[in-house]
Amino acid sequence: MFVIYVSLNYQQLPIDIREQLVFAKEDLDKANQLLNSEKSILENVILSTCNRTEIYAVVDQIHTGRYYVKRFLANWFHVTIDQMTEWSVIGTKEDAVAHVMRVATGLESLIVGEPQILGQLKNAFFTAQKDGTTGVILDHLFQETIAFSKRMHTEYRVSELAKTSGQTGLHQIKVQLQNLTGKQLVIAGMGDVGTHVLKNASTMGFDQITVLNRTDAKAAQLAADYDATVQADAWSDLPTAVADADAVILSTAAKEPVLSAQALQTTRPKLKVMIDLGVPRNVDAQTLPADVTYYDIDHLTEIIAQNQQTKDAMMDAIADNVPAAVNDFYVWQRQLHVVPVVRELRESALSVEKNVYDSLLRKLPELDAHQRKVISKHMKSIINQMIKGPIKEIKELSVRDDAALDLAFFCQIFGLATDDVLQEDSHHEK
Structure with a gap:
């Protein structure tokens, strides 16, 4: 039994092709079950996102498994096998096991390190489980992959590294204030940047967020989309709002500072942090009191650059952890008694096929090369279809408490060398 993956992703395909190769959510159950009925496919999971469509499968033979996965994809999406290849x-x-783990940790994502892919992978796995298309191998692989990804994201908090000036500004406020409980934030300027800042800030735990915009109606409209934590003030009340704030984010397109030196000196008893996202700057930094920590766009850009270096180092560290996780999976798989049993069954079946084929050729010497090839292909197909069911059943029995008895009975039925098989498996465990 072998793990394989077939991937159609953003690294190889432009959007105009990729958008044609997406499984609709409502079609996944049917697709999983249809794929599982293909020859050589013992287990399968289908992952389909905006940036990748991938199939992870356990197959009894690599070359036939690859072919039937590609054929299934070609038929589903109405393209040719050559196009799919x-x-x-x-x-x-x-390589397949490592790929699953790299996908789950965001190493293969368009935005490297993003955590959303783990949730998408989990949903794909749970759907396949519900559809009955996973088994002992993929169940263990995906459970270990999910645990590995969670461990990596906990140890290397890549998602906490801000990637935009607004996110970085909010992070600096959190660092400076430490505890946001009971704290008040003012956001002045509700264009695209300010709107995104509000969306992120609304989940951070501020006691109150006050939004202001030169068009008062827009501020009121935005505030209405949130709970009572978010309120709108008139633009003319900006100095008063700042007086009550612990932190201020300015994001206006004004050509002149929107806060005067006098207002900052006389109305800010609590103010600790000011984030200036404006270009030109929304406040004259020279007028700020010494106890107010100030960040303009250049300060934030420098922090983002540092974050990127830190992120690169973290992702390298995560990648370095993948080989050990892959090795752990194969250590587990080698401890499954079923692996040598399946190999012995396949070798025995192919031996029977070869003897019958050789006998047929002796009785029909007039067959040409093409006829012999067709006959051989169909005989192997018969063998593969006959043993697929028994392989799937014994694979699932192999993890039960009485697996040794089940395997021994299985070997007896199919005339396999039980002692040799189990002795080889015992050797793998040492």
Whole structure:
């Protein structure tokens, strides 16, 4: 049994092709079950997002497994096998296991390190489980992958590194104020930047957020979309709002400072942090009291650059952890008694097929090369279809408490060398 993946992703395909290769959420159940009925496919999970469509599968043979996954995708999306071969990236065994883990941790994402892909991967796995298309191998692989990704995101908090000036400003406010409980934030200027700042700030735990805009109606309209924590004030009340604030974010397109030196000196008993996202700047930094920490766009850009260096180092560290996680998976798989049993069953079945094929050729020497190839292909297909069911069943039995008895009975039925198989498995465990 082998783990493989087939990927159609943003790294190889432009959006005009990629958008044609997406599974609708409501079609996933049907797709999983249809794929699972294909030859060689023992287990499967389908992941489909805006940036990638991928199939993870356990197959009894690599070359046939790859073919039938590609054929399934080609049929589903109404393209040719040749197109699917051109567009897809395929990995097997250790490469496939490593790929699943790299996807889950965001190493393969368009925005490297983003955490949303883990949730999407979990949903894909749970859907396949519900559809009955996973088994002991993919169940263990995805459970370990999810645990590994959570551990990496906990140890390396990549998602906490701000990527925009607004996010960075909010993070600096959190660092300076430490505890946001009971704290008040003012956001002045509700264009695109200010609106995004409000969206992020609304979940951070401020006691009150006051929004102001030169068009008062726009501020009121935005505030109405949030709970009572967010309120709107008139633009003319900006000095008063600042007087009550612990932190202020300015994001206006004004050509002159929107806060006067006099207002800052006389009305800010609580103010500790000021974030200036305006260009030109919304406040004259020279007029700020010494105890107010001030960040303009250049300060924030420098922090973002530092964050990127930190993020790169974190992602390198996560990547360095993947090989050990892959090795752990294969240590577990080698401890499954079923692996040598399946291999013995396949070798025994192929031996029977070869003996029958050789006998047929002796009795029909007039067959040409093409006829012999067709006969061989169909005989192998019969063998594969006959043993697929038993392989799936014994694979699931292998993790039960009485697995040794089930495996011994299985070997007895199919005439396998029980002692040799189990002795080899015992050797793997040492």
